Amino acid sequence: MDTFPRSVRPAPDPLGLYFRAGSRDHTTLLQVLAERTPRISGVVFDPCAENPMRELPLELTRRSMETILDSRGMEMAFSGPDLSRLAKLPWGAAEPDKPEVLRAPGGRAGQLVRGLADFVRHRPFSAILTPTHFLAGPDDPWFEVDRRLVWRLREQLDAGGRSGVLIYYLLGIPRSVFCNSTAFARIVELLATVPLDGVWLRIHPFGTKNAGPLSLRSYIESARYLDELNAPVVAERTGTVGVALLAFGAAGAIESGITVGESFDVRRWSRVRPGAKPFLPPPRVYISELGIFLPPQLAKVFFENRHMKSSFACRNTDCCRRGAADMLADPRHHFVLTRVREVSWLSGLPSFIRPAQYLEEHLRPASDLAVKAAKVDPRLERDRDRIDAWRMTLGAMAREGVPERSARVPTGRRLQRRLGA
Numbered sequence: 001m002d003t004f005p006r007s008v009r010p011a012p013d014p015l016g017l018y019f020r021a022g023s024r025d026h027t028t029l030l031q032v033l034a035e036r037t038p039r040i041s042g043v044v045f046d047p048c049a050e051n052p053m054r055e056l057p058l059e060l061t062r063r064s065m066e067t068i069l070d071s072r073g074m075e076m077a078f079s080g081p082d083l084s085r086l087a088k089l090p091w092g093a094a095e096p097d098k099p100e101v102l103r104a105p106g107g108r109a110g111q112l113v114r115g116l117a118d119f120v121r122h123r124p125f126s127a128i129l130t131p132t133h134f135l136a137g138p139d140d141p142w143f144e145v146d147r148r149l150v151w152r153l154r155e156q157l158d159a160g161g162r163s164g165v166l167i168y169y170l171l172g173i174p175r176s177v178f179c180n181s182t183a184f185a186r187i188v189e190l191l192a193t194v195p196l197d198g199v200w201l202r203i204h205p206f207g208t209k210n211a212g213p214l215s216l217r218s219y220i221e222s223a224r225y226l227d228e229l230n231a232p233v234v235a236e237r238t239g240t241v242g243v244a245l246l247a248f249g250a251a252g253a254i255e256s257g258i259t260v261g262e263s264f265d266v267r268r269w270s271r272v273r274p275g276a277k278p279f280l281p282p283p284r285v286y287i288s289e290l291g292i293f294l295p296p297q298l299a300k301v302f303f304e305n306r307h308m309k310s311s312f313a314c315r316n317t318d319c320c321r322r323g324a325a326d327m328l329a330d331p332r333h334h335f336v337l338t339r340v341r342e343v344s345w346l347s348g349l350p351s352f353i354r355p356a357q358y359l360e361e362h363l364r365p366a367s368d369l370a371v372k373a374a375k376v377d378p379r380l381e382r383d384r385d386r387i388d389a390w391r392m393t394l395g396a397m398a399r400e401g402v403p404e405r406s407a408r409v410p411t412g413r414r415l416q417r418r419l420g421a
Helices: 026-035 055-061 100-105 108-121 141-159 183-190 213-229 240-249 266-270 296-304 306-312 324-329 333-349 350-378 378-401
Strands: 014-020 044-045 065-068 128-129 168-174 198-204 233-235 253-257 286-287 292-294
Touching: 014 026, 014 065, 014 333, 026 055, 026 333, 044 055, 055 065, 065 108, 100 108, 100 141, 108 141, 108 253, 141 168, 141 183, 168 183, 183 213, 198 213, 213 240, 213 378, 233 240, 240 253, 240 333, 240 350, 240 378, 286 296, 286 324, 286 333, 292 296, 296 306, 296 324, 324 333, 350 378
Parallel strands: 014 044, 014 253, 044 065, 065 128, 128 168, 168 198, 198 233, 233 253
Antiparallel strands: 286 292
């Protein structure tokens, strides 16, 4: 018997998965938590919907999961449909924020930072998404204002006895800037001077529906510049393509709405519709084999075809005991458990084989099944084309030799970093 010690490759940290809880999602998440302890990193909360979600933050805290407050500061610079609701927050304002207003001493910036710090002082939030703003580039006047805001927020939290609260820097930038190596490297260089505990990437436009082959490749290649920060990276509002970003090491975690929020488009914040009432679409049904969502009525018709039902109905009895019937009856529950399973599968693989395994065990079968689905429902032709494009692009990258790197995974703990000059 061989008794000599052997070197063992250390097990990678589990990849991160965050859900964004909408006003109707807290019941689903509480149900999932009641059934099991899923591998979820944490939940992002909207402060405008705090009252119906008081039970969920306490339960997550009890299970050592992160509870993250979205400051929604980025939206406050736009005269969009939510501005009147945001104005009612302790750190809100009746008019859209401007750099010169937040730059003025003793004014709006102090109210914003104090309001946020006071809000989390007596609530079970473990982290804050910063009230940073959408940047046109590294020379945008907002960038200097934002870095000062983050410093002041850290000081206010520490002074108020909440030094353990993490600060996740929300970085919203155009895809053209993200994919410009010179511009993005300069942004990363300046972020090194900020007391952050992770970076949440919000790229415009990017997500499942608009992640073409070039933008997907560029996202994966550009994300490597964030390695310089030695901080966790979370890909926000990326939808199903976020799983590919995890597989190829571009992010250590993804954030996902529950059957919504698959992409980010900053232009919607500027669309004011006088007299329009908030509208919440019904939850869509997630077809994991294709990585797509179907509206409820379309999903019902889709599963009436016996071939589609046999190929795409959920087979996980812990999730949907009655297959397609349960998928249609409770799409939120099905999606949460399915996305957890997808990320957990990747987490169980060594990082250096994730790209190949993702291509072989997920994307190649999805591409083949999409051909079958599109023959039954021609409306899925665009989804088939998109999956084919992802398969060819990521396959080419894998053959070129993906660098053995993985973005740092969030751990829910403060970072001890030496800040740049």
